[in-house]
Amino acid sequence: xxxxxxxxxxxxxxxxxxxxxxxxxxxxxxxxxxxxxxxxxxxxxxxxxxxxxxxxxxxxxxxxxxxxxxxxxxxxxxxxxxxxxxxxxxxxxxxxxxxxxxxxxxxxxxxxxxxxxxxxxxxxxxxxxxxxxxxxxxxxxxxxxxxxxxxxxxxxxxxxxxxxxxxxxxxxxxxxxxxxxxxxxxxxxxxxxxxxxxxxxxxxxxxxxxxxxxxxxxxxxxxx
Amino acid sequence: xxxxxxxxxxxxxxxxxxxxxxxxxxxxxxxxxxxxxxxxxxxxxxxxxxxxxxxxxxxxxxxxxxxxxxxxxxxxxxxxxxxxxxxxxxxxxxxxxxxxxxxxxxxxxxxxxxxxxxxxxxxxxxxxxxxxxxxxxxxxxxxxxxxxxxxxxxxxxxxxxxxxxxxxxxxxxxxxxxxxxxxxxxxxxxxxxxxxx
Numbered sequence: 001x002x003x004x005x006x007x008x009x010x011x012x013x014x015x016x017x018x019x020x021x022x023x024x025x026x027x028x029x030x031x032x033x034x035x036x037x038x039x040x041x042x043x044x045x046x047x048x049x050x051x052x053x054x055x056x057x058x059x060x061x062x063x064x065x066x067x068x069x070x071x072x073x074x075x076x077x078x079x080x081x082x083x084x085x086x087x088x089x090x091x092x093x094x095x096x097x098x099x100x101x102x103x104x105x106x107x108x109x110x111x112x113x114x115x116x117x118x119x120x121x122x123x124x125x126x127x128x129x130x131x132x133x134x135x136x137x138x139x140x141x142x143x144x145x146x147x148x149x150x151x152x153x154x155x156x157x158x159x160x161x162x163x164x165x166x167x168x169x170x171x172x173x174x175x176x177x178x179x180x181x182x183x184x185x186x187x188x189x190x191x192x193x194x195x196x197x198x199x200x201x202x203x204x205x206x207x208x209x210x211x212x213x214x215x216x217x218x219x220x221x222x223x224x
Numbered sequence: 225x226x227x228x229x230x231x232x233x234x235x236x237x238x239x240x241x242x243x244x245x246x247x248x249x250x251x252x253x254x255x256x257x258x259x260x261x262x263x264x265x266x267x268x269x270x271x272x273x274x275x276x277x278x279x280x281x282x283x284x285x286x287x288x289x290x291x292x293x294x295x296x297x298x299x300x301x302x303x304x305x306x307x308x309x310x311x312x313x314x315x316x317x318x319x320x321x322x323x324x325x326x327x328x329x330x331x332x333x334x335x336x337x338x339x340x341x342x343x344x345x346x347x348x349x350x351x352x353x354x355x356x357x358x359x360x361x362x363x364x365x366x367x368x369x370x371x372x373x374x375x376x377x378x379x380x381x382x383x384x385x386x387x388x389x390x391x392x393x394x395x396x397x398x399x400x401x402x403x404x405x406x407x408x409x410x411x412x413x414x415x416x417x418x419x420x421x
Contacts (some may be wrong), residue, residue: 007406019333056291056298
């Protein structure tokens with residue numbers, strides 16, 4: 001079975017077609033990699049197609065440039081064609097520029113959600129949240145997790161800071177996992193792992209208190 | 225966060241100052257390299273599209289996938305970039321993005337982890353360095369093969385011959401050419417693995 005998969009893969013590369021996916025063994029993978037190297041060595045094969053370069057530029061412009069009437073797409077395209085491989089590089093000078101990811105910077109201190117019109121919502125009885133326990137909750141517009149650790153209460157948002165998927169509680173020690181792209185967060189909201197090339201924000205904190213033997217979080221009034 | 229750039233900016237001036245007496249032209253050149261940066265995404269794109277595409281092609285060996293992955297890299301990398309930034313920082317970031325994108329690609333394509341972007345190519349910092357590097361690797365593999373194995377792979381991969389054409393060139397049947405190619409590939413993969421380690 002894998003034999004056919006890898007053979008088809010190799011033949012696709014040789015005849016310049018997109019190879020189909022297949023379930024590869026370790027041997028298949030090293031064979032595939034060698035095939036890629038040999039194929040990539042065919043003279044001139046890595047050159048980008050001019051049409052592709054233009055089309056991607058257009059797509060990026062649509063994504064990145066705010067729609068401004070003064071900025072004609074046509075002018076940009078001409079500019080692109082005229083540009084030599086060396087490109088236009090402006091003199092820098094400007095300190096303070098940088099890329100978060102490349103420099104390993106992290107987003108600032110975690111935010112606390114402070115709704116303009118909030119009330120205290122009861123999310124658990126004190127007895128249901130012994131030391132070391134974690135409970136998911138929904139309160140008004142907020143979804144989150146409340147934890148008692150070392151006698152301290154803490155609540156964080158249960159929504160992934162990447163694309164807004166609802167996090168799931170998992171593992172030992174307990175942590176939060178995003179079902180969409182697998183990012184994981186500690187119960188204090190700190191990012192544990194993710195596979196994005198850009199930094200992921202810490203989960204916002206939610207105010208939490210204990211009164212009259214119940215645990216409450218401060219969240220928007222649900223019927224606003 | 226601004227440490228990297230402040231440091232490089234700080235180096236530029238004293239360096240220029242000490243060498244000023246020696247050679248004006250050299251100083252201008254050094255300054256140009258030191259201060260090279262990209263003002264906007266357009267400049268980043270124009271200067272790196274060739275590099276990223278060639279890297280991707282060198283790692284996936286086919287144009288449709290190379291184009292998709294190149295698109296993915298720029299879409300993911302450009303938005304969070306804060307410009308102006310130095311050429312070095314931008315390229316390091318593009319490479320980091322390319323690595324992630326490739327890892328995802330292999331997981332999807334073959335269902336397993338493959339070393340996505342080995343250092344050899346990552347160190348290629350201009351588009352013009354990628355082609356020669358991949359050619360060097362391919363020829364290193366080919367050179368270590370027995371003649372018949374080398375010939376069939378050369379005909380098929382480098383010259384783009386069909387199996388029938390390759391069979392004819394080698395004076396064997398199509399069935400024999402297929403077997404020969406298969407064995408040659410297995411041997412080549414072993415050699416490549418040996419070269420890697």
